[in-house]
Amino acid sequence: MRLNVPSLDRLLTRIVPAVSMILLTASLLTAHAAKAAERYADFIIDANTGKVLHSENADDARYPASLTKMMTLYLTFEALEGGRISMDTPMPVSRYAAARPPSKLGLKPGSTLKVEEAIYSLVTRSANDAAVVLAEYLGGSEDRFAELMTAKARQLGMTRTVFKNANGLPNPGQHVTARDMATLGIALREHFPKQYAVFKTRSYNFRGQVIGNHNRMLGRIDGVDGIKTGFINASGFNLVTSVAADGKKVVGVVMGGRTAAARDNQMAKLLRQYLPQASRRDTGDLVADARPVPGLMADALPKEGPVPSFRAHHLPNPDAQSIEARIAMAYGTDEAAEVGSVPAPRNRPVVGRDAVRAALAFGRRPANAGVAIPVANSLAPVATTAPTMPARTAPSRRGPMPPAAIPGGADLDPRTTGSVVAAAKPTSPWVVQIAAVPDRDNAMSMLADAKRQGGSALADAEAFTETVGAGAQTLYRARFAGFDTKSDAWDACAALKRRSYACYAVAN
Numbered sequence: 155m156r157l158n159v160p161s162l163d164r165l166l167t168r169i170v171p172a173v174s175m176i177l178l179t180a181s182l183l184t185a186h187a188a189k190a191a192e193r194y195a196d197f198i199i200d201a202n203t204g205k206v207l208h209s210e211n212a213d214d215a216r217y218p219a220s221l222t223k224m225m226t227l228y229l230t231f232e233a234l235e236g237g238r239i240s241m242d243t244p245m246p247v248s249r250y251a252a253a254r255p256p257s258k259l260g261l262k263p264g265s266t267l268k269v270e271e272a273i274y275s276l277v278t279r280s281a282n283d284a285a286v287v288l289a290e291y292l293g294g295s296e297d298r299f300a301e302l303m304t305a306k307a308r309q310l311g312m313t314r315t316v317f318k319n320a321n322g323l324p325n326p327g328q329h330v331t332a333r334d335m336a337t338l339g340i341a342l343r344e345h346f347p348k349q350y351a352v353f354k355t356r357s358y359n360f361r362g363q364v365i366g367n368h369n370r371m372l373g374r375i376d377g378v379d380g381i382k383t384g385f386i387n388a389s390g391f392n393l394v395t396s397v398a399a400d401g402k403k404v405v406g407v408v409m410g411g412r413t414a415a416a417r418d419n420q421m422a423k424l425l426r427q428y429l430p431q432a433s434r435r436d437t438g439d440l441v442a443d444a445r446p447v448p449g450l451m452a453d454a455l456p457k458e459g460p461v462p463s464f465r466a467h468h469l470p471n472p473d474a475q476s477i478e479a480r481i482a483m484a485y486g487t488d489e490a491a492e493v494g495s496v497p498a499p500r501n502r503p504v505v506g507r508d509a510v511r512a513a514l515a516f517g518r519r520p521a522n523a524g525v526a527i528p529v530a531n532s533l534a535p536v537a538t539t540a541p542t543m544p545a546r547t548a549p550s551r552r553g554p555m556p557p558a559a560i561p562g563g564a565d566l567d568p569r570t571t572g573s574v575v576a577a578a579k580p581t582s583p584w585v586v587q588i589a590a591v592p593d594r595d596n597a598m599s600m601l602a603d604a605k606r607q608g609g610s611a612l613a614d615a616e617a618f619t620e621t622v623g624a625g626a627q628t629l630y631r632a633r634f635a636g637f638d639t640k641s642d643a644w645d646a647c648a649a650l651k652r653r654s655y656a657c658y659a660v661a662n
Contacts, residue, residue: 193390193410197332198424200432201340201396201403207428213314215329216409219384220280221392222322222330224338225303227276230269230288231346232306239292241270250296251286254321258283259360273349274358278365280383282321289320296320307334309656310341311590324386332407339381339394339405353380353396370418371395375425377402383414391417397425401434437661582635584643585662586615588655590629594619597632604655605634611649635662 195211233239244266252263259281261267267287275281276288286296293299296319303317312334318325343350356372358365368383377399384392391411397404406425411417588604591597601617608615615634622629637643643659650657 195332195407195409196420196424197336197407198428199336199340199405201343201405202436203433204437205433207404207431208424209333212333212407213331215314215331216392217324217386217389218322218328218330218335219386219389219392220322221335221382221384221394222303222317222320222328223276223280223285223384224335224342224382224394225307225317226285226288226299226320227273227349228338228342228346229292229299229302229306230273231342231349233292234269234349235346239269241268241273243269243291245269245272245287245291247283247287248290251283251290254282254286255323257281261287271360273352274355275360275365277352277355277380277382278358278367280368282323285321286319307338310337312337322384322386324388332409335394335407335409336405339396339407342381343379343396343403343405350380353382369393369395370414371421374418375422385414393417393421395421395425397429399429401436402429402432404429404432582616582637583662584637584640585660586634586637586643586646586650587631587658587660588634588650589632590622591632592627592629594630597630601632601634604632604650604653607653608646608649611646615646633660 193216195214195216196208197206197210197212198208199206230239234241245268247261247263247265247267249263252261257280259267259275259279261283267284269288272281272284272288275284289296289299293302299320300317303320304315307315307317312330315330315334316328318328322328342353353369354372356367358367369380371378371393372380375397377397378395379398380396382394389410391414392409393407393411395406395408397406404425406421406428408417408421408424411420589597589600591600597619598617601619605612605615605617612634615636618633618635620631620633622631634646637646637659640659640661647657647659
């Protein structure tokens with residue numbers, strides 16, 4: 155019987171293309187994995203205490219994608235709380251807003267969108283057109299609103315974040331870090347507990363159209379109460395998740411996932427691993443670590459006599475300056491004079507630079523005019539320059555990162571700004587923090603100015619500073635002691651927030 159055996163040439167003709175295809179596929183998969191590794195970052199924090207439970211590439215610049223909408227919603231909630239808008243406020247839809255690419259509601263130019271509809275569409279569909287409608291209504295233009303977003307980020311302590319638009323669509327100048335997004339997630343829950351409930355929304359009926367939520371973590375792990383997903387090609391799949399269960403509160407961030415499923419699985423893995431390590435001890439509203447710090451300097455302002463001025467002596471007399479110059483000072487830019495040329499939608503509230511101009515025209519100086527926006531979150535590392543997006547090698551899978559060490563030791567005060575007590579620690583159960591800045595004199599001046607404006611709620615408060623490590627730099631926490639209860643501290647914070655101060659009540 156004769157066997158039909160193929161020749162060697164014919165075998166090679168069949169085998170070589172198959173092997174080549176296998177090698178090409180393996181190469182592409184390797185390149186894809188390397189690219190995903192370059193974009194990956196995560197951050198898990200105990201939102202009760204501020205303790206970092208796990209961190210990987212947490213301070214490296216990343217593209218936020220639709221996580222950007224978290225800040226758009228923060229400013230929207232702020233406007234709601236301030237009475238500048240209501241949930242029923244109709245907002246005009248511009249041609250620019252309507253032309254934003256998906257995901258979107260498909261709004262028509264010249265139509266209107268209610269604030270409530272915009273909020274729920276951002277949470278569920280992550281609608282890019284609705285985000286711009288909010289931005290134009292609150293800021294006059296998306297560019298101006300992005301400036302307000304970045305300014306708010308700095309105020310919250312998000313030192314390495316820059317926003318360029320309201321929806322997270324691709325922009326090379328827009329970047330965040332995993333740590334910064336965790337800070338924003340905590341701030342949303344702490345500052346707006348009533349509005350925060352929208353992040354639990356599974357679906358929303360928009361004018362007869364049922365819109366499901368992109369966030370698949372809802373219902374997957376007990377206690378998950380939001381908050382936001384995001385994706386563009388440059389970022390990979392991003393997610394910020396908040397969990398409140400059995401007295402524990404954790405916020406997690408995963409950035410740069412290869413797929414939505416891989417991102418969700420990684421988040422679930424991290425939460426299951428680190429939630430058991432979180433504390434049930436509620437230290438009150440805070441973003442930074444509130445543990446006692448040894449070796450502190452406490453400074454008591456005199457009961458009577460001159461109060462240190464917050465205004466830097468080298469600055470010109472504000473009363474002699476034009477309103478436009480003072481707006482430029484307040485916003486840290488020389489472009490304030492161009493505001494008048496920007497067309498603003500009709501019948502919208504006065505916000506941003508326009509609000510500053512109105513306040514100055516009526517003789518009221520904003521509390522923070524003429525100074526850099528203070529950092530009120532000492533978790534955030536200090537960045538002297540904006541981060542770039544460098545190419546990186548694949549990150550190593552490190553273990554849990556402990557909280558940064560907080561240095562003690564004696565501080566020296568070359569000038570007297572009240573009485574100085576070496577290594578004294580305030581004895582009150584609660585303290586109030588308004589900022590964390592690199593300069594101690596600046597911190598004390600801010601405290602003096604805040605006390606002068608805080609009224610009776612701060613009448614018996616004692617100003618002091620604490621040192622805390624922030625990367626290679628030292629920050630000085632500007633704090634008031636003298637509060638026996640959480641309610642007293644919150645009342646003081648409420649008074650300070652009415653004067654435009656960022657403020658947190660911290661268990662001492």
